[in-house]
Amino acid sequence: MLSRHQDPIAAIATAPGRGAVGIVRVSAPQDLTPLVTAICGRALKPREATYLPFRSAQGEAIDHGLALLFPAPHSYTGEHVLELQAHGGPVVLQLLLARCLEADPALRMRLAEPGEFTRRAFLNGKLDLAQAEAVADLIDASTEAAARSAGRALAGALSGEVGGLRDGLIQLRMLVEATLDFPEEEIDFLEQADALGKLRRLLQRVEALLDRSRQGAILREGIKVVLAGQPNVGKSSLLNALAGAELAIVTPIPGTTRDKLSQTIQIEGVPLHISDTAGLRDTEDEVERIGVARSWDAIADADVVLFLHDLTRVGHADYEREDADIRGRLAQVDPARILQIYNKADAHAPHGLPEGALTLSAKTGEGLDALRRRLLEQVGWHAVPEGLFIARERHVQALRRTQEHIGLALAQAETEPPALDLMAEELRLAHDALGEITGAFTADDLLGEIFSRFCIGK
Numbered sequence: 262m263l264s265r266h267q268d269p270i271a272a273i274a275t276a277p278g279r280g281a282v283g284i285v286r287v288s289a290p291q292d293l294t295p296l297v298t299a300i301c302g303r304a305l306k307p308r309e310a311t312y313l314p315f316r317s318a319q320g321e322a323i324d325h326g327l328a329l330l331f332p333a334p335h336s337y338t339g340e341h342v343l344e345l346q347a348h349g350g351p352v353v354l355q356l357l358l359a360r361c362l363e364a365d366p367a368l369r370m371r372l373a374e375p376g377e378f379t380r381r382a383f384l385n386g387k388l389d390l391a392q393a394e395a396v397a398d399l400i401d402a403s404t405e406a407a408a409r410s411a412g413r414a415l416a417g418a419l420s421g422e423v424g425g426l427r428d429g430l431i432q433l434r435m436l437v438e439a440t441l442d443f444p445e446e447e448i449d450f451l452e453q454a455d456a457l458g459k460l461r462r463l464l465q466r467v468e469a470l471l472d473r474s475r476q477g478a479i480l481r482e483g484i485k486v487v488l489a490g491q492p493n494v495g496k497s498s499l500l501n502a503l504a505g506a507e508l509a510i511v512t513p514i515p516g517t518t519r520d521k522l523s524q525t526i527q528i529e530g531v532p533l534h535i536s537d538t539a540g541l542r543d544t545e546d547e548v549e550r551i552g553v554a555r556s557w558d559a560i561a562d563a564d565v566v567l568f569l570h571d572l573t574r575v576g577h578a579d580y581e582r583e584d585a586d587i588r589g590r591l592a593q594v595d596p597a598r599i600l601q602i603y604n605k606a607d608a609h610a611p612h613g614l615p616e617g618a619l620t621l622s623a624k625t626g627e628g629l630d631a632l633r634r635r636l637l638e639q640v641g642w643h644a645v646p647e648g649l650f651i652a653r654e655r656h657v658q659a660l661r662r663t664q665e666h667i668g669l670a671l672a673q674a675e676t677e678p679p680a681l682d683l684m685a686e687e688l689r690l691a692h693d694a695l696g697e698i699t700g701a702f703t704a705d706d707l708l709g710e711i712f713s714r715f716c717i718g719k
C-alpha cells in the first residue's frame with residue numbers, strides 16, 4: 262500500500278496575490294509523461310525551460326508560460342517534479358492548479374499540504390531536518406543577518422557540526438561497547454585509547470555548539486520588547502529613535518498578527534519586536550480595555566519591559582502618583598525583565614535615580630547605544646566569531662540533552678572502577694539526542710509539527 266507521502270501532489274508555489282510570475286509545482290514518484298503530454302502537448306527535455314501554451318482539458322490555452330521538468334532523483338523533492346511558470350494572477354494559477362490535479366486521472370493527484378515538498382526532500386535524503394527548517398527560516402527571516410544565517414544553516418553549517426560530533430560519539434560508543442565485551446582488560450583499554458580525554462573534548466565541542474545555537478536561536482526569534490509608561494514620557498519618540506538608525510530591511514515577525522502599535526526593528530541584525538502599550542490604566546471604556554488586556558499579554562510574553570520615565574516631571578506629585586500606579590501593575594512581572602529608563606536627559610539633569618536605571622534622550626540620541634547594548638545583554642546575545650547559523654529552540658534543547666548525557670557519561674567514566682555499562686547507556690542517549698537535530702531519530706508527529714508550519718507550495 263502506498264503511504265500518503267507517495268501521493269502525487271500539486272500546489273501553487275508562489276505567494277498569494279498578483280505578481281509578474283506565478284508557479285504551480287507538481288511532485289510525484291510516478292511517471293509524469295502522460296500529465297506533461299496532456300498539459301504541454303509535447304514531451305519536455307529534462308531541466309530545460311520550454312515556452313509553450315498550457316492546455317485545458319478542451320485543448321484551449323489557459324496561459325502561455327515556461328514548463329520545466331526535473332526527473333527523479335535530480336529535483337528539489339527527489340521525485341519527478343514539474344514546474345509551470347505562468348502569469349501570476351490568482352485565477353490563472355487556480356485554473357492551472359486544477360488542470361494539474363485532473364490532467365492524468367490515473368495519478369490521483371492531490372493538493373499538497375504546507376511544507377510537503379520540503380518534507381519529501383527530507384524523506385528522500387535531499388536535506389536533513391535542520392536544513393529543511395532553515396528553508397522555512399530563510400523565508401521567514403526578518404533581518405538580513407537572520408536571512409544570511411538561515412542560508413548558512415541551509416548550506417549545512419549546523420548539520421556539519423552535528424555530524425562531526427556524531428562521528429566522535431560513535432567512535433567512543435564503539436570503544437566503550439568493545440571494552441564491555443572484554444571486562445578483564447577494561448581499564449587498560451580505555452586508558453590506551455584516551456577515552457577520558459576524548460570524552461572531555463567532545464563535551465567541550467558540544468558546549469561550543471550549544472552556545473552558537475543559542476545565538477542562532479536569538480537571531481531567529483529576536484528580542485521582544487514592550488514600552489511602558491505614562492503618556493508623553495517619550496515612548497513613541499524612543500521607538501522612532503531606535504528605528505531611525507537602522508538601514509537594513511526589516512519585516513514584522515512572520516505568522517503573528519500585530520496591531521499598528523508594534524513594529525520590528527533591529528540591533529546588530531537581531532530583530533527587535535517592539536510594542537507600545539496602550540497605557541495600563543483602569544478604564545471604563547470597552548475599546549481601551551481591550552487595548553489594556555493586549556498590553557498585558559505583550560508584557561507577559563516580553564523579554565524586556567522598558568519602563569519609561571520623564572525626567573522633566575520626576576518629583577511632581579501627579580506624575581509620581583501615575584508612575585506608582587504603573588509600577589504597582591508591573592509588580593507581577595519578574596524585576597529582571599524590567600528596565601527603568603529615564604528619558605529627556607537633554608532637558609533635565611538626572612539625580613537620585615534608582616540603581617541600574619538608564620538615562621537617555623530620545624531627542625538627541627544620547628544614551629541610546631547603552632540601551633541597545635543592554636537589550637542585547639538581556640537575551641544573552643554576543644557576537645560569534647565563527648559565523649552564525651540560524652537555530653531553533655528545538656536544536657538548543659537537543660544539544661542541552663546531548664551535553665547532559667555526555668556529562669553523565671564522563672561522571673561514570675571517572676568512578677573507580679569506571680561504570681562501563683552506565684557510560685555506554687549515557688553515550689547512547691547522547692547519540693539519540695544529537696540525532697534529533699538532523700532528523701535521524703525524529704518521531705513522525707514532530708515531523709508533522711515542523712512541516713505544518715511551512716507555507717503551502719514549499
Ligand code: GDP
Pocket residue numbers: 490491492493494495496497498499604605606607608621622623624625
Ligand atoms: P509618548 O506619549 O510616551 O509616546 O511620548 P511621545 O514620544 O509622543 O513624546 C511626548 C513629548 O515629549 C513630545 O513632545 C516629544 O517631542 C517630547 N520628547 C520625547 N522625547 C524627548 C527627549 O528626549 N527630550 C525632550 N526634550 N523631549 C522629548
Ligand code: ZN
Pocket residue numbers: 493496497498
Ligand atoms: Zn506615544
